[in-house]
Each structure stands twice: as C-alpha cells, then as structure tokens.
Amino acid sequence: MKLTLLLPLLAFVALGVLLKSGIGKDPTLVPSPLIAKPAPAFDLPLLADQEQRLTRDDLLGTRYLLNVWGSWCPACQVEHPYITELAEGGELPVYGLNWKDEAGEAKRWLDYFGNPYRANLYDPSGRTGIDFGVYGAPETFLIDADGTVLAKHVGPLDAQIFAETFAPLLTAEPES
Amino acid sequence: MPESRLSTPLRAVLLAAGLLLSSQVLAIDPQDFESPAQEARYWALIEELRCLVCQNQNLADSDATLAKDLRDQVLEMMVAGQSNEQIKSFLADRYGDFVLYRPPVKPATWGLWFGPLVLVLIGGIALTFNLRRRRALPAQVLADPDQEELDRELAQLEAEREGKEQ
Numbered sequence: 001m002k003l004t005l006l007l008p009l010l011a012f013v014a015l016g017v018l019l020k021s022g023i024g025k026d027p028t029l030v031p032s033p034l035i036a037k038p039a040p041a042f043d044l045p046l047l048a049d050q051e052q053r054l055t056r057d058d059l060l061g062t063r064y065l066l067n068v069w070g071s072w073c074p075a076c077q078v079e080h081p082y083i084t085e086l087a088e089g090g091e092l093p094v095y096g097l098n099w100k101d102e103a104g105e106a107k108r109w110l111d112y113f114g115n116p117y118r119a120n121l122y123d124p125s126g127r128t129g130i131d132f133g134v135y136g137a138p139e140t141f142l143i144d145a146d147g148t149v150l151a152k153h154v155g156p157l158d159a160q161i162f163a164e165t166f167a168p169l170l171t172a173e174p175e176s
Numbered sequence: 177m178p179e180s181r182l183s184t185p186l187r188a189v190l191l192a193a194g195l196l197l198s199s200q201v202l203a204i205d206p207q208d209f210e211s212p213a214q215e216a217r218y219w220a221l222i223e224e225l226r227c228l229v230c231q232n233q234n235l236a237d238s239d240a241t242l243a244k245d246l247r248d249q250v251l252e253m254m255v256a257g258q259s260n261e262q263i264k265s266f267l268a269d270r271y272g273d274f275v276l277y278r279p280p281v282k283p284a285t286w287g288l289w290f291g292p293l294v295l296v297l298i299g300g301i302a303l304t305f306n307l308r309r310r311r312a313l314p315a316q317v318l319a320d321p322d323q324e325e326l327d328r329e330l331a332q333l334e335a336e337r338e339g340k341e342q
Contacts, residue, residue, distance in 0.1 A: 033273075100241065125245075126242070127249075133271045135271065136229060
C-alpha cells in the first residue's frame with residue numbers, strides 16, 4: 001500500500017530525469033548517417049574556372065575539410081574569419097563546396113571577404129549537397145585520406161567546436 | 177450581365193474558399209505528371225518525408241528551397257522508375273531515418289513504435305486490478321443483506337461517527 005502511494009512520485013521523478021536530459025540539446029541537429037562511411041562521390045566544376053573539374057577521387061590521399069557555403073548565407077560570413085585562420089594554419093587543407101549559389105555572386109563574395117579555400121566546388125543545383133545530406137549552410141565535413149567521412153559539423157565553425165569535434169580525430173595518423 | 181442568384185454571404189464564403197484553395201495550390205510547384213496514378217503516388221510519398229529545414233513540416237507542405245530540391249529529386253527518381261522504397265532509402269542514406277515520418281522498426285526505434293502500446297497495457301492492467309479490488313469490497317459486505325444486519329452496521333457506523341465527533 002505504501003509503495004503504491006509512492007508510485008506517482010516515482011513516475012514524476014523518472015519523467016523529470018527524462019525531460020532534464022533533453023535540456024540544452026539542439027533538437028534541430030540531424031545526426032549524419034555518413035559518419036565513418038565513404039564520402040559520396042562527386043564530380044563538379046570549379047568555381048574559379050568551370051572548365052576544370054574536381055572529383056572525390058582526385059582528393060584521395062589528402063585529409064581535408066570540406067566547407068559548405070554560399071554567398072547568400074549570413075552564418076557563412078560569421079565563420080569566415082575562423083575558416084581563413086584554419087586554412088592559413090596549413091595543417092588541414094580546406095576545400096569549399098559552393099552550394100546553391102550563383103557563380104558571379106560567389107566570386108564577388110570571395111573577393112570581398114577573402115578566399116581561404118584551396119579550391120571551390122561549384123554546385124548550383126545542390127545535387128552534391130543532397131548527396132552529402134546538407135540541409136543548411138554552413139556545414140563542415142572532415143574527410144580522411146582514404147575518403148571516409150570522419151565528422152560533420154552543422155552551423156558556423158569556431159575554435160571551440162573545432163577542438164571538440166575535429167581535433168580529437170586528427171591525432172590519429174591518416175590511413176593509407 | 178445577369179444578376180447573380182447567389183446570396184451575398186454565400187458569395188463571401190465561396191470567395192474565401194477560393195482564396196484558401198488558391199494559396200494551397202500556389203505553394204506547390206507545377207509538375208508534369210504522366211498519369212493521375214503517378215501524381216497520387218508522388219503526393220502520398222512527399223507527405224511522409226520530412227523537410228530537414230522546417231522540421232515539423234513534410235516535403236509537401238514546406239516552402240524551403242531544399243524541400244523543393246528534394247521534391248524534384250523524388251519526382252525525378254519516380255520518373256526513372258524507382259520504387260518508393262528505393263526513393264526513401266536514397267534519402268535516408270543521406271539524411272538519416274529522421275527524414276522518414278514513418279521510421280523503420282529497429283532496436284533504436286522500438287520505444288517509438290511499441291512505447292505507447294506498453295503504456296496502454298500498463299494502464300489497462302492497473303485499471304483492471306483497481307476495478308476488481310473495488311468490486312470485491314462491497315460484494316463481501318453486502319453479500320446477503322437482511323434488515324437486521326443492515327441495522328447493526330448502521331448503528332455501528334453511527335456510533336463510530338459520534339465517537340469521532342466527541
């Protein structure tokens with residue numbers, strides 16, 4: 001009898017613990033199913049010179065960051081100084097995926113803010129973005145030398161997020 | 177021009193309905209369907225795919241440009257002869273099961289699928305026990321009531337009450 005009287009209290013506490021565990025989490029973050037899988041194959045023209053193309057396999061052998069951006073994207077301006085800092089650090093090459101943008105606008109954006117990217121893939125239709133599961137710029141992927149997606153960050157990148165999300169994966173020697 | 181036979185309120189209602197419907201239709205990009213069956217299949221499919229940008233909307237409802245891109249992708253795959261399952265797994269491979277409003281049954285989603293059923297079962301069992309106990313109580317006391325027994329019980333209850341009040 002005593003125990004059954006306590007049941008509502010216990011249920012309340014259990015519910016409280018369950019709800020507390022959800023506080024502080026971002027419910028809009030979608031975990032990527034691509035982590036630890038091979039990066040989707042891409043074959044796209046370069047933003048700077050659309051006669052030239054770059055494919056996923058061209059980048060095999062290099063561990064790199066793939067940063068998804070667009071000139072229409074305010075949050076991309078927010079992370080731009082940090083992306084520049086990372087690229088200038090030189091430890092990790094940064095490639096850009098110019099997503100759902102217009103080449104003229106994108107080039108003007110780079111002229112104005114500076115171009116930290118080793119090269120920019122030009123994806124105006126957004127099809128390669130869909131292959132990467134991109135649902136909003138900026139997004140940043142860490143891709144290993146063997147073409148495996150190691151990690152993904154959604155939203156503007158900064159030093160703290162880099163240290164938490166990407167840095168621990170960099171201590172391991174690149175495979176192959 | 178002949179006088180309209182419709183009353184003013186009726187005309188107002190029709191106008192409102194027309195406006196509502198037109199906004200509904202304008203939210204959709206015009207697509208060329210090969211057949212009504214294909215159109216129905218397209219609608220049923222995008223109804224149960226989630227828009228990743230406005231996450232409480234499905235692809236059919238959302239005006240986000242990504243939703244439009246994904247609708248185009250869905251239609252393109254349908255025209256190319258892919259099955260609903262192929263299209264769904266194409267999207268789930270890229271965006272995760274989250275994109276499916278009807279997630280697959282697997283250990284990670286057991287809570288989602290069977291949780292409500294378990295709760296209803298627990299509630300039902302608790303309710304059954306409670307009702308049985310309640311039914312058992314008066315049945316014992318008043319199994320075969322005769323006037324003498326009732327008087328005795330009544331006297332006892334009144335004595336108890338007076339005892340409490342004093």
